[in-house]
Amino acid sequence: MKKEDFKIQGMHCASCATNIENLSKTLPGVKSAFVDYAMQKGTVSFDENITNVETIGKSITDALGYKITSGKERDLEEENRSYQKEIRQQRNYTIFSWLLAIPIMFGTFREFWILSSFVPAFLANSYILWLLTTPLMLGPGRQFFVGTYRGLKHGFTDMNLLVATGTGAAYLLGMVNTLFPNLGFGGSKVAFFETAALLIAFLVLGRYLEVLTKGKASEAIKKLMGLKVKTARVIRNGIEQEISIEEIMVGDLIVVKPGEKFPVDGVIRFGYSAVDESMITGESIPVEKKENDTVIGATINLTGLIRFEATKIGKDTMLSQIIKFIEDAQLAKPKIQKLADKVSANFILVIHILALLVFLFWFFIGYDIFFTPGSQFLLSSISLSTVPISVFAVLLSITVLIISCPCAVGLATPSAIAAGTAKGAEYGILIKGGDAMERASKVNTVVLDKTGTLTKGKPAVTDIINIGSLDTNQILQIAASAEKGSEHPLGEAMVKNALEKNLVLSPIDSFQAIPGHGIEALIDGKKIYLGNRQLMSVQKITLNDSVEEKMQKLEEDGKTAMILAINGTIEGLIAVADTLKENSASAVATLQKMDFEVLMLTGDNRRTAQAIAKQIGIQNVLAGVLPENKALEVKKLQQQGKVVAMVGDGINDAPALTQADVGIAIGSGSDIAKGAGQIVLVKEDLRDIISAFDLSKKTMRKIKENLFWAFAYNALGVPLAAGALYPWFKFLVSPELAALFMALSSVSVTLNTLLLKRYKFKYI
Amino acid sequence: MKNNKSKKFFIISLILAGFSSFLFILAANNKNGVEKFDIYLGAVWVFILSTIVALSLIHMFKNSKQDE
16 A cells, blocks of 8 residues: 655635545545645555556546646645646636626616716616626636536535536526516516626635635745755765755765755764754754754754765655655644534535525415515615516525535634644644644643653763672673663663773673663673663562662662672662753643643652652652553553643653654654654753643634634524525525625634734743 | 446436426426416426435435445
8 A cells, every 4th residue: 555645736625625535535446535625735545556646646637627746746836836826817817707797786786876877877788797797607707617517527516516506597597587588587677697796706706815825824834845955065085066955865975164054964074063943943042063963954054164974865854754744744634624524525415405495495485475575685786576486586595505615614624733733843843733733632641751851861870889899990891881782871871981981891792672671791701680670580689688778779869770780690780860851840840730630651660760750840650660561551541531641752652652642752752752753842842742732722722713613604694595584684695795705704714723823832 | 337327327316306396396386476487497496406416415325335
């Protein structure tokens, strides 16, 4: 199975997205398909032996008319060109529509108010109105009919159908009344051309506004893509040469002058400089970088000349990963959107049934009982005293079709998710989509991994205690030699300390890490065990009271005591202590203030864990938890009905991050942890957890507000359009007013979403 | 094959819509104060909406069967 993205041009409502999804699923070899209307893109999973994304795209284009381009290589300039073209087309349509619709409206309403004083009489002639309306129907209005035809050909219904039936019926009625005024449909005085013209004009205006706002939703990605550098100066065979970024290979030595951007990710091999990483991390203060420090592609070298070695290129760079992350995020649908999609997919069918019922009701019952001559449509020239029963019922039916387009429902969720994830990304908080946001907004319990999350994860050796015949340097030399092959931070601290003391490390014959316990190594034929009590207990090495007492004292101080045993005899203790991250304590305090239950999870023993917890202010500690049991502890909390967020950084946290309702990975941690987390914090600042929760809550609130307004428009509009208030108030909503109402619902939802752009992070 | 199926569904929808219009004409003929033109216009409108409803229902039914 292969998964690929594709870009879609020409979608006009949420139903279009549903139709593409439905059609894709029927194509041979396609397993699943997701389409995001707001982002104008989709993802399809397919069997590459049967089909490919080009074939799928061609089938969609042939069947439904949408232009599909493979998302493999996104061409920003091409995307921008086609987006600008779409804007221009809809803008021209809007101008053209209104240039015709206004004279049509004046001509139709000529007898009202003071219009007759400046509107020429010929404009009221129904043939002239017909002449003006026809180019409107064939020009800007054609898109609705073409869309309807393509949809119906494959059995799909979308908003085009609602518009086409409404405007088509009004136009045909106008034609009949003009050509055959005595047929009884109201005569030439009631031409209905203004209904068709204003409907098209309002709908095209709505579509233009939608195209403008849809572009804003994908602005963040475009902004990020725009950060990419096009060329780089590489030293090859001792010669400095300028090459395109695609030609850079891992291991290349790249020169970056002050003021230039780093083209790819890498490690500094020469030079010292301050680097502006704000575009990636949101951190406004430049970061000092020296030899062996890592640099991120697209960040700016501010002060010194740097030569760095490329370590990640192409799609592996952090910038590409962030872009991919956001793109995937915007495609992941939250439950609330799945519900909205289902509703809007069936909505069009329901509305057509409703329109039929409205027609039948007013035709057979309503007209006879409630009709009062003299009452009027709002915003229409039609005088109800001159309209026959069939026309009256058809007009109400058309109004219901026009007012109920679920465009706003379709925009409500994806636009807010796009705005929320983009806002987060701007400040180094990467949220994997609506689903993660939805769950993050419900979290009430936060489990924090200790090492690397609350602490810097780079502990240092604090105490070396000899128990047997070896002196402290010998103990450290053996321990560091054994730990040389380990990637564990405790081991690294010992190696670092030994090297600082100029101790020469011995070669090891064998090495094995025992997760959660320690290590086992063979040096010069001696069996070395270095680890915690559990390791000694498994190896049946007994700790006497003196050793136990010394260990307890170290642990009471929050230090991790490691026991070194050589050939089954305990030779010494090495204490290592980790230091807290700068903002750990304040982040925990704020989380507690916000009524989150905060727990610390660690593989360390209870005493060490309690000592650290005390410094941070955490009361609930889950200590001595082996890596494989971390997920189990999270599960236990979930079984108690808690919605758990797990914050971690290491490979061993990955299962717990996956088990948690929301996994939050620290950006400096392992790639596996980042893959397992639904939220990634690019910076090391734990206060970003609070911002992530807050932003998720705000985005979810925005979605709910949007859905409320979108459904409220329909809930209010449909009964009004169906004439529910007519028996009492004697007024009806005209089809053109319905079109305005519908366009306003999409615009108000989009404007409400755009307010998220003004969101301020609590600590930034 | 697929086109044949679509055509078949379309024809079924047209038959159902035709039947709905026929029922409408029957009912409208028995209603007082209804002009011939009202019946014509009503029948056409009922036919259009019924075709759309029938077509959507058939495809919805087909899709739900596919999902199963």
